[in-house]
Each structure stands twice: as structure tokens, then as C-alpha cells.
Amino acid sequence: MINRIIAWLADVTHWQGDDGILRRLVEHMEYSAVALVIAALIAIPLGLYIGHTGRGRFLVVNAVGAARAIPSLGLLYLAFFWLAPRLSGEIAFLAPAGLVLVVLAIPPILSGAYAGVEGVEPAVRDAAVGMGMRGTEVMRHVELPCALPLILSGIRSAMLQVIATATIAAVLGLGGLGRFLIDGLASQDFPQTASGAILVAVLALAVDMVFALVQRSVVSPGLTGRYGKVSL
Amino acid sequence: MTWLRDHFVDVLGLAGQHIYLAGVPLVLGLLIALPLGWLASRYKALYPFLIIGTGLLYTIPSLALFIMLPLLLGNGVLNPINVLVAMTIYTVALLVRTVADGLGAVPDAVNQSATAMGYKRLRRFMSVELPLAVPVISAGLRVAAVSNVSIVSVATLIGVSQLGSLFTDGFSRAFLDPIIVGVVACVLLALLFDVAILLVTRLATPWQRAGSPTA
Numbered sequence: 001m002i003n004r005i006i007a008w009l010a011d012v013t014h015w016q017g018d019d020g021i022l023r024r025l026v027e028h029m030e031y032s033a034v035a036l037v038i039a040a041l042i043a044i045p046l047g048l049y050i051g052h053t054g055r056g057r058f059l060v061v062n063a064v065g066a067a068r069a070i071p072s073l074g075l076l077y078l079a080f081f082w083l084a085p086r087l088s089g090e091i092a093f094l095a096p097a098g099l100v101l102v103v104l105a106i107p108p109i110l111s112g113a114y115a116g117v118e119g120v121e122p123a124v125r126d127a128a129v130g131m132g133m134r135g136t137e138v139m140r141h142v143e144l145p146c147a148l149p150l151i152l153s154g155i156r157s158a159m160l161q162v163i164a165t166a167t168i169a170a171v172l173g174l175g176g177l178g179r180f181l182i183d184g185l186a187s188q189d190f191p192q193t194a195s196g197a198i199l200v201a202v203l204a205l206a207v208d209m210v211f212a213l214v215q216r217s218v219v220s221p222g223l224t225g226r227y228g229k230v231s232l
Numbered sequence: 233m234t235w236l237r238d239h240f241v242d243v244l245g246l247a248g249q250h251i252y253l254a255g256v257p258l259v260l261g262l263l264i265a266l267p268l269g270w271l272a273s274r275y276k277a278l279y280p281f282l283i284i285g286t287g288l289l290y291t292i293p294s295l296a297l298f299i300m301l302p303l304l305l306g307n308g309v310l311n312p313i314n315v316l317v318a319m320t321i322y323t324v325a326l327l328v329r330t331v332a333d334g335l336g337a338v339p340d341a342v343n344q345s346a347t348a349m350g351y352k353r354l355r356r357f358m359s360v361e362l363p364l365a366v367p368v369i370s371a372g373l374r375v376a377a378v379s380n381v382s383i384v385s386v387a388t389l390i391g392v393s394q395l396g397s398l399f400t401d402g403f404s405r406a407f408l409d410p411i412i413v414g415v416v417a418c419v420l421l422a423l424l425f426d427v428a429i430l431l432v433t434r435l436a437t438p439w440q441r442a443g444s445p446t447a
Contacts, residue, residue: 001303068378069422071385073396074415077403081411160291167293171389181295185390190303197296204291 001190005198008191019179021199027175028203031094031166035101036159043106044151047113051147052139060114064107072165076100080172090174097169104165105158112154116147145220152215156208163204167196177203235409243398247417250394253315253387254380255425260316261323262373268324269331270357283329290325294318294386302390315387322383323376330372334365363436370433377425381418395421 008014015021050056079096087095120143128142170178180196183189216224236243265286272282301307301314338361346360385396398414401407434441 065378065426066419068375069382069419071382071396071399071415071418073386073388074399074411074418077399077411078408078415080403081406081408164291164293167295168386178293178295181293181299185299190300193296193299197292197300200293200296201288201291205288208291 004191005194008195009198014195021180024175024177024179025199025203028163028166028177028200029207031097031101031169031174031176032159032162035098035162035166036105036155038098039102039105039158039162040109040155042102043109043154044113047110047151048117048139048144048147051114051117052135052143054118057114060110064111067103067107070103072100072104073168073171075103076168076171093169093172093174097166097172097174100168101162101166105162108158108161109151109154112150112152112157113147116150116154117143119150120146146223148219149215149223152211152219156211156215159207159211160204163207164200167200235407236413239410243395243413243417246393246395246397247421249312250381250384250396250418250421251424253312253392253394254319254377254384254421257316257319257323258373258377258380258425260320261327261376262369264320264324265327265331266362268328270335272328272332273335279332283332286325286328288325289321292321294322294383295389297321298387298390298392310391312392314390315384315392318387319380319384323380326376326379327369327372331365331369334368334372335361337368338364366433366436367440370429374426374429377429378422381422381425385414385418 013020017023047060050060076096079099080093083095083099084092117139124142124146125138128138133141166176167178167181169176170182177196177200180192180199184191184193184196268282268286272279297318298314299309301318302309302311305314305317307313342360342364343356346356351360384394385399387394388396388400395414395417398410398417402409402411402414
């Protein structure tokens with residue numbers, strides 16, 4: 001069984017062309033990246049605002065829970081029937097899939113951003129105000145850097161979910177690595193399905209590792225303790 | 233919504249199936265995650281391996297797992313056992329970290345007091361550490377429950393019937409009613425699981441409701 005999967009993956013013809021692995025990999029990353037960026041643009045400012053002002057906490061906690069409960073497949077079909085007649089060409093299929101991935105990615109990013117800002121120690125905030133900073137300055141120079149680890153881990157968990165779920169775009173006939181799963185299932189081609197699954201998992205891992213490096217380099221060393229203890 | 237009125241019994245049947253497919257793995261997953269989480273919190277060297285290892289399981293797309301498990305387990309594709317196993321894997325993936333962190337957050341002083349009072353390791357775990365970790369574990373369990381309810385619906389693509397069957401049914405007929413009913417039913421079911429877990433947590437943590445001691 002394993003040998004057949006390796007043989008499928010080792011076959012050069014499976015990697016090339018318009019329906020080859022490389023093309024599908026790029027499509028998969030495109031779908032995931034676009035959805036993640038849109039979700040981040042919505043969720044991070046909203047999370048920062050709610051964490052900073054304390055307004056709408058109730059809304060976040062409950063809306064985030066409810067959004068997590070929405071089944072992606074059902075939402076995909078609903079979005080398809082709602083959007084497809086209003087759009088034309090490939091975008092009629094891309095928009096519903098994108099919407100599903102954005103809805104999936106918003107809750108973890110939003111709760112990360114909100115929890116990050118809310119978790120900033122009051123003493124730190126007071127110190128910033130005491131130094132003469134105004135609301136937006138406190139936000140930009142103190143709360144945002146302090147909240148960064150939680151914001152980034154929210155984005156990371158959103159990213160893992162988006163990469164895994166982007167496979168269902170293939171249900172609408174779109175590309176991405178999900179094609180190998182759906183096509184393999186339809187033609188009873190187990191090595192193809194298994195290879196598709198392995199590729200998605202490897203992609204998720206690779207992107208997560210890159211992100212771990214980014215996280216390490218952008219989070220202030222003052223927060224991670226990499227400066228060592230301050231001597232007085 | 234006359235469609236719902238005409239098919240109410242069918243929808244209830246699918247919802248029952250959905251509860252079974254999402255709920256049983258929740259319990260099984262918790263039972264598997266408890267010893268793994270305990271190992272991770274007890275032996276620090278194992279922590280990264282167990283946390284990253286089990287976390288990896290969550291990156292396997294559900295569709296892929298549903299398709300591959302029948303072949304790995306040697307069952308028929310339509311056998312619901314495959315879905316139960318897949319959902320148990322996802323539950324374990326989410327819960328090992330929570331259990332480890334929950335147990336790790338029990339204050340040392342509490343553990344030392346218990347030991348000083350003569351609690352042996354297993355009894356200390358069952359009657360001191362585990363109960364104190366319940367609030368954290370319960371939070372993880374709520375996330376796992378919601379995620380299970382949502383993921384189970386994907387099983388319709390391999391032909392195992394539950395509420396997700398309404399999605400494929402509606403999609404193939406270009407008929408919105410079943411899809412909407414299915415989505416709403418899934419959200420309600422997730423809410424039901426949430427309330428159930430909250431109730432059990434409340435019963436299991438009576439000290440959280442006790443007033444502050446007046447001495």
C-alpha cells in the first residue's frame with residue numbers, strides 16, 4: 001500500500017502540467033493565502049478595538065463560538081447557490097469557497113487579537129499613559145507589541161484550518177490539492193487520494209514552520225525573555 | 233419551510249445519527265487524551281513530542297481521513313466505524329494539549345499538601361489533580377465538541393448519513409431548504425453539546441460555586 005503511494009508520488013508525470021501536483025499546490029496556497037489575508041484584515045482591527053475599548057466583548061465571545069459551529073460544507077453549498085447566479089466565470093466558484101475559508105479563519109484570529117490586547121497587564125498600560133501616551137499611541141506602541149504572540153498564534157491556528165479545509169473547494173470543481181482527494185475517491189484510486197492527503201499535511205506543516213520562524217523574529221525579545229534577566 | 237414540516241422525522245433521525253457520530257468520539261477521545269496529557273505534563277521531555285505529534289493529526293483534512301480509514305481499517309466505505317475513529321483522532325488531537333496544560337496548572341503547593349496528607353500517586357491524580365484541571369479540560373472539550381459537530385457533516389461525501397446528508401441532497405437538487413435546515417440543525421446541535429458540557433462541568437466543580445470562606 002505504502003509502496004503504491006510512494007510510486008504515485010514519485011511519478012514525474014503526476015507533478016507536471018495543468019492538473020499536476022505543482023499547479024495544484026500553487027492553487028491551494030493561493031486560495032489559502034487570499035482567505036487568510038481577508039480574514040486578518042477584518043479580524044485583527046476588530047479584535048484590537050474590542051480588546052482596547054472593552055466594548056462588544058459579549059458579542060465576540062458568542063459570535064466566535066457560533067461561527068465555529070457552522071459546518072463548512074453546508075456553508076459552501078449555501079454560498080454557492082447565493083453567489084453563483086450573481087457572478088460569472090471562475091469567480092462564481094471561487095467566491096463561495098473563499099467566503100467559507102474567511103468565515104473559518106475569522107474566529108481564531110479575532111479571539112487571538114482580542115485576548116492578546118485584553119491580557120496586557122494593567123500596570124504596563126498605566127505606565128504608558130503615565131509616560132504621556134494617548135489612546136492610539138498606547139495601542140500602537142504597547143498593546144499591539146504585547147499582544148503580538150497571541151495574535152500570531154491565532155493566525156497560525158486559522159492557517160492550519162484553512163489549509164486543511166481548502167480541500168473542499170474541489171467539491172465545486174475548483175483546483176487545489178483537494179482535487180486529488182475528490183478525483184481519487186471518484187475513480188477508486190487510493191494512492192492518489194492518500195498522496196493528496198499527505199501533500200496537504202506536508203504543506204500545512206511547512207507553512208507552520210515558516211510561520212514559527214516569522215513569529216520568532218517579529219515578537220519583541222523583551223516579551224520572550226531572549227534578552228535574559230535585566231540586571232539592576 | 234413546508235419542507236421541514238414534511239421531513240421533520242427524517243431530520244430528527246439524521247440529527248440522532250449526528251449526535252452519535254460526534255458525541256461518542258468526544259468521550260473516547262477524552263479517555264485517550266487523559267493518560268497522554270498526564271504523560272506530557274508529568275515528563276517534560278515528552279511534552280513537545282506529544283503536543284506536536286497529536287497536533288499534527290489535526291492537519292489531516294477530514295475528507296482525506298474519511299476516505300483513507302476504510303482502507304487502513306479494512307472496513308467498507310459506508311461503515312460508520314470509520315467516522316467514529318476519525319472523529320476520535322481529531323478529539324485526541326485537540327485535547328492532549330488542554331489536558332496537559334490543565335494538569336500542569338495545578339499549583340505545586342496543592343500537590344505537595346495532598347502528598348503530605350498521605351495521597352498515593354493514583355489517588356492524588358483522581359481526587360486532586362484531575363478535579364482541579366476540570367475547568368481547563370472542559371474549555372478544550374467545548375472546542376472539540378463544536379469542531380466535531382462541524383466536521384462530521386463532511387462524512388456525507390463518503391455516503392455516511394447524518395445532518396450533512398441534507399447538504400448533498402440539497403446541492404444535487406439545487407434546492408436550498410434542506411441545506412439551510414442542515415446548517416441550522418448543526419449549529420443548534422453544537423449549542424446542545426456546549427450546554428451539556430457546561431452542565432457536567434458545573435456538577436463536577438462544586439467548589440467554584442461555593443461562597444468565599446468566612447473565617
